Amino acid sequence: MRLVIAEDSVLLREGLSQILARFGHEVCAGVGDAPALLEAVAEHAPDCVVTDVRMPPGLRDEGLRAALQLRAERPALPILVLSQYVENSYAAELLATGDGVGYLLKDRVGDVAEFTEALERVAAGGTAIDPEVVRRLLARDREPAELRRLTPREREVLAAMAEGRSNGGIARALVISEAAVVKHVRSILTKLDLPPAPDDHRRVLAVLAYLRRPRAVR
Amino acid sequence: MSSDTRVATRAAEAPVADAGSVWQALAGGPTGFLGSLWPLRALGYLLAGGVLGLGWLFLAVGLVLVGIVLLPTGIGVVALLCVPASAAGLAGLERRRLRWLDRRDAPSPHQDASEAARDEPGAGGNAARRALRRLWRRTKSPATWVELGFAVPNAVLSVLDLLVAVVGLGLVASQPFALFTVVGGDQVMYGEGIVLTEAAQVLPWLLLTPVFAALACYLFAALAGARATLARAVLVGPRREKELDARLTEVTASRARLADAFEVERRRIERDLHDGAQQRLTGLIMTLGLAKLDADPALVARAQDEARAVLAELRDLVRGIHPSVLTDRGLGAAVEALAERSALPVRVADGLGARRPAEALEVAAYFAVAEALTNAAKHSGASYAAVTVRGGEELTVEVRDDGRGGADPDGGTGLTGLADRLAVHGGRLRLSSPPGGPTVVRIELPWTDGQDGRGTA
Structure with missing residues (x-):
């Protein structure tokens, strides 16, 4: 597929291009700041966008803002946002724009195969949420009673589900059969009182919404 | 620490400092003023002031006489020294009395007792020696002589205080006294042809008493207020307050x-x-x-x-963030390391040797040198720089370059920031940078010893 990459560090931009090229993707533009990203997307109409959060000119969250703006203009454009830090609110803002979005820590790129899989998932209209975001949501100190009803395996499946993986992806990641995954997912959704969701993205939203909801202090 | 707290407290009080003084009571209108305790306070202030002022005068005259007579024996000297000290004592009482008439703080211009005790070298010696030393310190203080300058005219004014107090009280008491006299069978004569012999005749005059009382109240308050203002102006000394501000x-x-x-x-x-x-x-x-x-x-x-x-x-x-060579080898070595990395050739003269100041001083000095060398390399156009480090009463570090000079402390934040960092440790930064150069940055920090054996482990 054809990609536009936005990343202000030349070193990382080159590294990313190299990895993507290695997997047969075409990087039609590599840019270093948010305005250039908007221009490049208008010019090349890529299949997918990969962008950094912190970029010039302000070195704040320009990349994320540009991503949200692009999503508003072209809701069907898949965007993968890479970040040096995990910020749950960033992930939430991105998810709110619909499916075909991803939010990953930059160092996930090092797991080249996993990274490209996540990228391809996003490009195909799926979702990719960094395991760190999920881990933090799961590890909040006031864990609801419902979560404690899950078996350890079900918790693993829940985490993978929240990251945006499909049943097939979960099966591969946990090295179990897809039928077993389907069984676990159904059990999790029942225990957590979540409605069965028609597609993966809605399923992610439901799970994340469940994990993010404010909990009563006991 | 304690002085900081005091400063803060003073600042917090400042906005209400003018509330509740005798002047405000006077300005508050006759009903409020006459119904309040202020006239009585003012009267008390005047009476006590008169007694104190005159009492001090007698004491001082006595001390001077004794002093002159006993001068050859040496005790006379002590007696004479006691004169300014007694004025300081009077001033202390006066400052305390100020609070009768307004609530503002009346701090002494003298050094704090605790500070003085700390400054005093070796608190040993017997009680007499200590007392003598305290006496001598009092005499040396300029504030004491200001207080002596206050006490002498104050003694004269205190006669006025007593006079006004007595006259005022007399006025108030005059008509009741007249009634008493007449009832007792005597007669009262108010000038030519006005002779009162019966109580009924005195009664209309008695109506004057409230008028006299009100008059006396105002008189007391005005005089007391004026005296308090004078005492505050001289004794509380704007010097210290301004300095603290x-x-x-x-x-x-x-x-x-x-x-x-x-x-x-x-x-x-x-x-x-x-x-x-x-x-x-x-x-x-x-x-x-x-x-x-x-x-x-x-x-x-x-x-x-x-x-x-x-x-x-x-x-x-x-x-x-923090160079490890500074911790391990001290300021001299750290400055050498700075010199090696500098874009300019830098000559370092380390006069400290094995001596090491407290770590905080080393850090402050190190970063000052780093900043000065950076400035020299970046802005001065210098061809070389020299750093001199010396210990002693103070840790002094001098950074000199042969550049074009004209460095402006207000130009960049660098030098101001440095001066602030040094000020934390009671140090300062002196900059000499005439146009055409050379530029000399001099860092002075009061020396504190570092811990023994630090860095050798």
């Missing part, structure tokens, strides 16, 4: 500048880490990821280079 302003300003400087520094470190080490490490991870896929020796070699670059970056950053 100025110091408070400066402390507040420099604290704000320091807080800003810390914030800027934190941002710089965050940015350095983000743009430097973090990016490089991420790049390293990517390269390793690719290398894992392809098992390509060239990629592994690149990864190693990237790892080295990260390390170098981190090393520079850590040195910017």
